[in-house]
Amino acid sequence: xxxxxxxxxxxxxxxxxxxxxxxxxxxxxxxxxxxxxxxxxxxxxxxxxxxxxxxxxxxxxxxxxxxxxxxxxxxxxxxxxxxxxxxxxxxxxxxxxxxxxxxxxxxxxxxxxxxxxxxxxxxxxxxxxxxxxxxxxxxxxxxxxxxxxxxxxxxxxxxxxxxxxxxxxxxxxxxxxxxxxxxxxxxxxxxxxxxxxxxxxxxxxxxxxxxxxxxxxxxxxxxxxxxxxxxxxxxxxxxxxxxxxxxxxxxxxxxxxxxxxxxxxxxxxxxxxxxxxxxxxxxxxxxxxxxxxxxxxxxxxxxxxxxxxxxxxxxxxxxxxxxxxxxxxxxxxxxxxxxxxxxxxxxxxxxxxxxxxxxxxxxxxxxxxxxxxxxxxxxxxxxxxxxxxxxxxxxxxxxxxxx
Amino acid sequence: xxxxxxxxxxxxxxxxxxxxxxxxxxxxxxxxxxxxxxxxxxxxxxxxxxxxxxxxxxxxxxxxxxxxxxxxxxxxxxxxxxxxxxxxxxxxxxxxxxxxxxxxxxxxxxxxxxxxxxxxxxxxxxxxxxxxxxxxxxxxxxxxxxxxxxxxxxxxxxxxxxxxxxxxxxxxxxxxxxxxxxxxxxxxxxxxxxxxxxxxxxxxxxxxxxxxxxxxxxxx
Numbered sequence: 253x254x255x256x257x258x259x260x261x262x263x264x265x266x267x268x269x270x271x272x273x274x275x276x277x278x279x280x281x282x283x284x285x286x287x288x289x290x291x292x293x294x295x296x297x298x299x300x301x302x303x304x305x306x307x308x309x310x311x312x313x314x315x316x317x318x319x320x321x322x323x324x325x326x327x328x329x330x331x332x333x334x335x336x337x338x339x340x341x342x343x344x345x346x347x348x349x350x351x352x353x354x355x356x357x358x359x360x361x362x363x364x365x366x367x368x369x370x371x372x373x374x375x376x377x378x379x380x381x382x383x384x385x386x387x388x389x390x391x392x393x394x395x396x397x398x399x400x401x402x403x404x405x406x407x408x409x410x411x412x413x414x415x416x417x418x419x420x421x422x423x424x425x426x427x428x429x430x431x432x433x434x435x436x437x438x439x440x441x442x443x444x445x446x447x448x449x450x451x452x453x454x455x456x457x458x459x460x461x462x463x464x465x466x467x468x469x470x471x472x473x474x475x476x477x478x479x480x481x482x483x484x485x486x487x488x489x490x491x492x493x494x495x496x497x498x499x500x501x502x503x504x505x506x507x508x509x510x511x512x513x514x515x516x517x518x519x520x521x522x523x524x525x526x527x528x529x530x531x532x533x534x535x536x537x538x539x540x541x542x543x544x545x546x547x548x549x550x551x552x553x554x555x556x557x558x559x560x561x562x563x564x565x566x567x568x569x570x571x572x573x574x575x576x577x578x579x580x581x582x583x584x585x586x587x588x589x590x591x592x593x594x595x596x597x598x599x600x601x602x603x604x605x606x607x608x609x610x611x612x613x614x615x616x617x618x619x620x621x622x623x624x625x626x627x628x629x630x631x632x633x634x635x636x637x638x639x640x641x642x643x644x645x646x647x648x649x650x651x652x653x654x655x
Numbered sequence: 656x657x658x659x660x661x662x663x664x665x666x667x668x669x670x671x672x673x674x675x676x677x678x679x680x681x682x683x684x685x686x687x688x689x690x691x692x693x694x695x696x697x698x699x700x701x702x703x704x705x706x707x708x709x710x711x712x713x714x715x716x717x718x719x720x721x722x723x724x725x726x727x728x729x730x731x732x733x734x735x736x737x738x739x740x741x742x743x744x745x746x747x748x749x750x751x752x753x754x755x756x757x758x759x760x761x762x763x764x765x766x767x768x769x770x771x772x773x774x775x776x777x778x779x780x781x782x783x784x785x786x787x788x789x790x791x792x793x794x795x796x797x798x799x800x801x802x803x804x805x806x807x808x809x810x811x812x813x814x815x816x817x818x819x820x821x822x823x824x825x826x827x828x829x830x831x832x833x834x835x836x837x838x839x840x841x842x843x844x845x846x847x848x849x850x851x852x853x854x855x856x857x858x859x860x861x862x863x864x865x866x867x868x869x870x871x872x873x874x875x
Binding site: 283284287290297298300302303305306307308310354355429 | 733736737740761762764765802804805806808809814815816817843844845846849850
């Protein structure tokens with residue numbers, strides 16, 4: 253009965269739409285990329301990406317006390333009032349650079365030492381820049397990527413008040429909106445960056461890949477293909493392999509597909525499935541015809557349906573118990589196109605056979621099916637503590653162990 | 656075959672019922688204050704501050720006759736706070752609003768937007784001229800064609816960061832749509848700039864006409 257009703261509704265909608273198109277001459281506006289593939293059900297039609305809230309949560313309202321961690325770990329508020337806090341990298345001189353995505357249009361520098369009032373006050377080092385998201389620090393230089401270009405600010409820690417004009421390394425990035433923001437990592441003097449699919453589901457062409465280039469912008473090459481939208485990756489200190497999170501397509505169903513945790517073992521030669529195959533075993537209902545999931549690299553682990561898997565960082569500190577050495581932390585930002593919300597910091601251990609075991613590490617981000625906070629990225633501090641950024645609450649938390 | 660036809664007929668009846676029930680339900684639905692309301696700012700304070708600071712232009716109930724001044728009645732608190740934020744940050748410009756927003760602290764943005772989110776929708780006054788049905792039909796077709804309903808909903812009531820546009824002032828909608836097209840009106844996200852970039856100005860004006868006079872269908 254319900255099904256029939258849905259068909260009747262669809263038929264009505266289709267006819268109205270067709271009739272409308274038939275009368276009009278100008279081309280219809282494109283549907284937003286995120287809406288491609290959205291079913292016409294009433295519930296789905298009410299779901300859309302929700303940008304970060306424009307006001308950071310007040311320090312005394314943060315969910316810090318509600319977080320749950322394994323025994324022996326504790327979490328405290330490291331900094332509050334950091335609007336839209338996304339990716340974090342630390343400079344040689346201790347400054348913690350924090351990027352933003354849709355709301356902040358800024359990169360902040362946060363002092364490692366708190367002021368006399370016990371607070372860390374952010375200084376704005378890059379301002380009025382859309383998608384000021386991709387940052388990496390290497391040998392005195394801040395690498396910075398928007399959706400349009402990658403630049404470098406040399407010796408930035410000596411001129412935080414006026415970083416000056418950066419050197420442009422690559423201004424040929426495609427821009428756009430869907431999945432066009434950047435995550436950066438430098439490994440063996442190469443800068444790794446993704447170009448995400450320009451849509452929910454489509455033939456991505458030269459998009460949907462992880463690339464790398466030399467630190468002067470030369471020598472761009474493909475590292476992995478079929479990567480829909482990775483917003484976090486890191487190199488296994490033991491093997492040197494690149495591990496990355498990938499956000500699965502939207503609107504397939506409430507429970508499918510899972511986000512993927514993937515590992516690159518043959519740089520430049522592997523295809524991870526998008527748009528043909530999701531989570532290694534679900535052919536796409538449109539692009540999967542004539543394709544076989546066996547032709548693509550399977551994920552090392554599932555990270556949950558529509559999880560919004562973002563930052564990924566191998567733990568390289570000494571403070572946490574030995575079993576966390578060689579483990580990676582993964583920020584599950586939480587779904588927008590799934591009825592039941594969830595978000596956490598997960599931890600994953602490579603099993604040495606190409607797979608990984610994943611379990612929740614820090615929970616308490618969701619209350620009454622609403623987000624109190626949403627984790628984004630990590631920074632391992634010199635003392636071995638772990639910082640977690642939260643763009644929803646505009647805060648940074650510090651996780652420590654013992655004492 | 657017979658069973659199937661009966662099923663379809665029943666389905667159609669159910670659909671008609673659903674259409675009847677939908678908007679009525681939407682109109683009586685009590686509006687919830689934003690979950691993110693700050694405990695530090697009692698709601699009553701902002702009701703009073705709204706009356707003294709905002710009502711002169713926007714109306715005590717969130718709707719006024721002042722040219723170019725949007726109805727806030729029925730607007731969502733998330734949308735309201737994004738706009739107050741854009742005014743305060745100097746990204747969206749309007750002389751009166753920029754002056755007001757500059758004085759607001761984070762708690763004020765929360766307090767005002769939470770209060771605005773509690774104002775029930777107020778229907779527009781009867782238009783001075785009879786409704787041009789052909790223009791309305793064209794507006795409806797354009798709204799379908801340009802996917803307005805994808806975000807604003809079939810009832811044009813919006814939700815979260817997406818504003819209610821049903822019954823909004825026509826002059827304000829027209830100014831906003833033209834502003835998105837020409838780039839003088841930044842949004843909280845790029846959604847509107849992208850959505851209207853290819854639409855001719857005259858069609859934007861038809862959309863403004865349509866949305867400002869739109870009332871959810873009451874069923875047949």
